[in-house]
Amino acid sequence: MNDVLRVEDLHVSYRRAGGRVPAVRGVDLALPAGGRLGLAGESGCGKSTLAAAVLRLLPKSATVTGRVLLEGEDVQEMGWGRLRAVRWARASIVFQGAMHSLNPVRRVGDQIAEPILLHEKTTRAEADRRVAKLLDQVGLVAARAAAYPHELSGGQRQRVMIAMALACSPRLIVADEPTTALDVMIQAQILRLIGELVAEHGISLLMISHDLAVLAEHCDRLAVMYAGRIAEEGPAGQVFADARHPYGRALAGAFPRIGDPASRRGPRGLPGDPPDPAQLPEGCAFAPRCPIAVDACREAEPALIAAGGDGERMAACIRMDALRGAS
Template structure:
């Protein structure tokens, strides 16, 4: 059964906390409709971590922000985003505002641009607590102090402003804000991109501890496969607005089934391997532009075929979708069917 064929949980089995079905996002560009996300489906349970990898422009952030309807009004979104059984894409705005922060929250890329520079971090952490938890100022302040201490920022700095903190501390503050109302789901959009490797490791370890201790579900977006393989239980690789491969992260990195996943892995040099360090493989060519995607026949051909060294004639004409490629794994590649003997 592929991700697109899922409808309901098997009898006796609880439905997933998050069930995304055939999610599509497009924008209007003049007279043309430009696709950004094309039929993405996946599930996530409490306490699970799912990494989303891919090149810039592959649709990772657009997909993630669409889950809580955080895209601009020009975006056209369809499909289903079932969060605890409720479709957030059709929920009324009042209900959606209640879900944001209290049940699901976002750690944005670039904390300095996400934090308000003229308000103290204490004010910014307390705001969602006062709004959603309906508690007094004193209790909200105590909760904000606890949150700062929990992410390794001294609570005595509650009245400091964002510019008074380092990049790593600001990212920790963003995590504290995301945890303010004890959500079940956190979407982390490139949370460590601008950090040095030492601070990056600290932030990743912090997120890992939160998952283990609080049972929070996490979707982490990154172009760095090493970060995702360290942090996430499962990994989905996106290309041109679609998932090309999904499965357990360790197996997916060690034994990639899709040529694009292999190309991503080769693009990172291996520490201690001079040949890899001096000549990283990389990937020739560029991803398709939105206009080129708009010209692709719906469901026909593989968008990666023009850059793929293993492409066959059928890759440019046949229907390509996610097919089983191992235990709890799927890959959108015709070579997978060859290997299965079908």
């Protein structure tokens, strides 16, 4: 099997007072060795739940069915010892809030060294040399290893998180909104850094963001998620430039394009919000917000089907022809 990550018919629901609420509903994804897959969608569409499921980081209130395969091994069937060995060493994660992810009372160098000492049983001196090299790779001087998280800027803390993710040379990195709290200039630097490092080390990347433009620039393939399901998937540039699902079209249209005065003066938005997972509408979950929905859209939930002759595009929409006509 050449895929570093395969997600097969994944369902995740959370226990609430009124019963179980679905967050991820039948998702299938594949990420090959060295590939870069972007996962886009608004807040509440299930992206972070899917990311947490990859490394089995979900709370006890979550129920998971389906399979999450890391190099062919099902994460859901791993014992705790095996799971602990897999985290950081084979797959690691970069969270969106570094200040909340780093231990505020430990120096950042110690936190980067911890997975090295745990997984590789090396000496502290060798771990410290590795920490210095990792900090250099992410653009920080070795002396910053002695700093506490509050002594670093937001961009520096995020670089520390990336160094931690690389510490044990994993096969997969999951980046969950890695630049949300950063300003635009620092965002660009961090995204460029992640791209360069995963390419240099041959690491597979699952990057999650609400920003379709960012994912289109930094990923090979792009999956658009809505109401817990994949609405569209395909080559990143094609999905961004010519979405085959009205939700993907709306996300792409929300970003003004450089050199296009019309999009800058009147960017297209998307009214309303994603549906409450506890009260999903009948049929297509996007139908209440869709400008081209018809009665048939509200009768049955559409399946993810081929959306292009090359077999590289998939979309869950029965109105694809009408969407092309509306371009």
